[in-house]
Each structure stands twice: as structure tokens, then as C-alpha cells.
Amino acid sequence: MQRRRFVDITSATATLGRNQSGSVIRFDRAAGIVITLPTARAGLWYDFLVKTSVTSNAYEVEAAGTTKVGGALVNSKDDTASKSFLGDGSSDTKVSMNGTTTGGRVGTYFRAFCDGTIWHIVGDNASSGSEATPFSS
């Protein structure tokens, strides 16, 4: 039987290690968390889910150094048409979720893969209000 390793983040900042690749990283601090990904290396991957909705500041996943972030996140509102946002992989460096329009609420689940050059982010991002992009530089 295979099981996934869960890592609960409850501090304001955290830097992931390569040895945590394959883990499910849980956001668990309503006052926000900034998570820094490790230096880009092909094959690293992490799943992220929100255990506690962020209510102040933001939940952020940022690339280290000059590495960029690409991908797609669907900002999902309950019982409402969804809106997608694309990260361009050339200028975006992070995913930032504010607890409302840019997501970061319970229900959020996405995966980050590294191809050795950029991080690809794919998944669902539970949001509210008028959706806005979670990708930024």
C-alpha cells in the first residue's frame, strides 16, 4: 500500500526541501504563509492543499531565485461558473492567494511539477467574489 506524506505548515514562512518532493503540503495558518520552492530541479513535485482558509495576508508559493512559474489554476467558486488563470512561465514567479478573489480557501488543491527550468502549477483554487489571477511576479 502506498501512502502520501503530509506536511502541515503553520509558520509564516517555510522553504521546502528536495527530500519533501512527493509530499502533500497543507496550508494551515489563517494569517498567511509564504512557501518557497527549492531550487529548480527536474522531477521535483509537490501537492498543495488548503487546510485552513487564509483570512489575512496571503498564501503564497514562490519559486526560488530567478525561476519562473507557469501553469493553469481554475478559481473555483461553489455552485458558480469557474474562471481559469494561466501563469506564463516567463515573468510569473509565484502563486499568491488572498482568501477571496485570488483563492486560498478550503477546497484548494494543486500540484507543482518542475521540469528543470520552470515550475508547472495545475489544479483547483477555491475562491470567492470576483475572481482575479493568483499568478504574479
Place this chain on the structure above:
Amino acid sequence: MDNRIRVKSITDDVTLGKNDSGSLFVLKSADGLTVTLPTGGRGLFYDFVVGTSVTAPDKYEIKTQTADKIRGVLVNSRDDTASKSFVATSSDEIDMDGSTTGGLIGTGFRLVCDNDGVWNVFGLNGSSGSEATPFA
């Protein structure tokens, strides 16, 4: 020791092997390419992301072997725009043209083969323009 998955960049037409199962394939050719899946087998799975957006009229094509089919859902995701989902019940290919049928950076999906030789797909498909089905 880190738990990494195998990553393989694809820049030209290729037929995948069963021993490639579990790998992440990065599609990297603006001129398009064709990926042919192996004969379906229970538990085989492949992840795909787009590293270079394909430029129409070229395409990224993911094809099954003749006897196999594709089922599942892809959400054609346009930036800052309502999404549209497309459902496959018995398709032979996923065709992404760099615009309406997807294949832009942002695309990421998985194909998992079940007991019946059916490839089940789920994920997001970065697209633009008036979305159209990537399934053929």
C-alpha cells in the same frame, strides 16, 4: 534522497513505452508533434505539461493505439476567462492546436489506463479564442 519523478522533454514525434509509465513529459515544439501511447495496460499512467506553446496550424497530438480509446474531461482554460469543459467518451486522440483546442503553456493533464484498455484523462488545457474540443 529526494522523491523525484522522471521528466522527459519531447521535441519530435515519439511512441511511448510501457516503461515510461509514471513519467512527466514536457511538450516542447512550437511546430507540433505526435505522441503515440503504448497499447493500453492496467495502471499505466503518463503526465503531460506544455513547456512550449504549439503554434497553429501545427498541433500537439496524443494518439492511442487502434484498439484503445480515451475517456475523460479536459477543461480548456483561458486566462482570466470562464472555463469550458470537454468530455470524451470514446475518442482516439487529443489534438491541441495552440488556440481553441489548447496546447498553450498552462496545459497539464494525466492519462491513466484502466482494466479495459481505456485511457482516462483529467486536467487543464491552456487555450485561447473560442474553445473547441481537443478530443477527436
